[in-house]
Amino acid sequence: MKIAIVTGAAGGMGRAICARLIADGMHVVGLDIDAHGLAEMAQDGFEAATTDLMDAEAIKATFAQIATKHGGIDALVNNAGTCFMSEFPDIPADEFEQQMKLNFTGAFYCCQKAIKLMAGREGVRKIVNISSNGAYNFDVFDPPHYRASKAALDTLTKDLARRYAHEKIAVNSIAPAMTETPLFGVLSEEVLAKAIAQMPHGRAMQPAEIAAWVGFLISPAGDVSSGNVIILNQGRDVR
Numbered sequence: 001m002k003i004a005i006v007t008g009a010a011g012g013m014g015r016a017i018c019a020r021l022i023a024d025g026m027h028v029v030g031l032d033i034d035a036h037g038l039a040e041m042a043q044d045g046f047e048a049a050t051t052d053l054m055d056a057e058a059i060k061a062t063f064a065q066i067a068t069k070h071g072g073i074d075a076l077v078n079n080a081g082t083c084f085m086s087e088f089p090d091i092p093a094d095e096f097e098q099q100m101k102l103n104f105t106g107a108f109y110c111c112q113k114a115i116k117l118m119a120g121r122e123g124v125r126k127i128v129n130i131s132s133n134g135a136y137n138f139d140v141f142d143p144p145h146y147r148a149s150k151a152a153l154d155t156l157t158k159d160l161a162r163r164y165a166h167e168k169i170a171v172n173s174i175a176p177a178m179t180e181t182p183l184f185g186v187l188s189e190e191v192l193a194k195a196i197a198q199m200p201h202g203r204a205m206q207p208a209e210i211a212a213w214v215g216f217l218i219s220p221a222g223d224v225s226s227g228n229v230i231i232l233n234q235g236r237d238v239r
Contacts, residue, residue, distance in 0.1 A: 002025075002027070003027050003066075003070045003074050004026045004027070004029070004075040004076070004218065005029045005066065005076045005114065006018050006028055007076075007107070007110060008053070008079040009031055009032045009038060010037025010038050010041065011034075012180070012181035012182050013079055013179065014030065015041060015207070016206075016208045017214050018030055018041065018046060020208070020211035021077075021215060022044075022046060023215075024218070026075070026218075027047065029066055029070075030047070030049065031049050031051040031080070032048075032050065032053075033051065033053065038050060049065065049066070053080045053106035056109050059106065060109075072117045072120065072121050073117045073118060073121070074118070074123070075127070075128070075218045076114040076126070077128045077130070077214055078106075078107035078110055078127070078153070079130045080102060080103075081130065081150075083146045084099050084143070084145065084146065085143060085187075086143065091143070091145055099146060100148070100152075102149075103146070103150060107156070111156065111160060118169055123168070124168045124220075124222075126169075126170050126171075126218045127160065127169065127171040127172075128171075128173070128214050128218065129153050129156070129157050129171070129173045129174070130176070131150045131173040131175040131229060132147075132150040132175055133175050133177040134146055134147050134150055135147055135150040135151040135154060136175070136231070136237075137177075137233075140177075140195060140198075141187075141195060150175070153173065154173045154229050157173040157227065157229065158171075161228075162227060165226060165227075169226075170222065171226055172217050172222070172225055172226060172228045172229070172230060173229040173230065174210060174213055174230050176232045176233070178199055179206070179210055180206055181207055198236060199234050199236060200235050205234070213230065
């Protein structure tokens with residue numbers, strides 16, 4: 001059985017991604033700091049690993065445990081992330097550091113560990129990074145430290161895709177626009193209504209819809225895709 005790691009597993013998007021990969025026949029190890037949320041997800045094919053993804057040593061320890069138990073992995077989904085809403089130029093230093101740590105630095109460390117555990121595994125191994133339209137669309141509300149963290153993640157995607165192509169490790173980013181997750185809670189009703197009104201279908205996307213794309217990229221159908229940032233926004237930014 002193939003082994004997949006999903007970070008931010010206990011969140012809205014994370015749960016949908018885990019469900020998709022389990023349905024596709026994978027054994028999923030879910031990483032999150034929310035032990036209670038992970039416990040709620042208990043089912044066949046799911047393994048919880050309570051981990052502070054803002055702590056490099058915690059990430060190292062979790063991947064070491066996974067290596068001991070499973071020997072290696074076949075896929076990594078860097079889904080953990082959040083959006084802090086302070087505005088430039090009044091973004092506190094600690095908020096900036098937290099934003100980068102969770103959205104980019106944690107994913108960077110997970111990729112470092114995952115690449116090593118992918119060595120020698122059969123077939124094309126996969127890394128999928130969950131980015132955001134906010135890295136590209138400057139008409140939307142996203143603050144600059146959030147944009148920067150996601151843009152950095154996409155640059156990492158492209159670098160690793162080129163670096164490991166000959167080793168059959170495919171790396172892609174998915175960059176969704178408005179998706180209905182608990183992150184909606186950080187927005188005012190006015191901002192949320194304006195953002196949804198800009199979506200061509202007149203609604204936010206659902207986590208399961210994004211998870212389906214993750215599943216596609218991790219499936220054999222995604223073997224030939226690498227180094228791409230796949231923008232999912234209902235055609236909102238086509239000009």
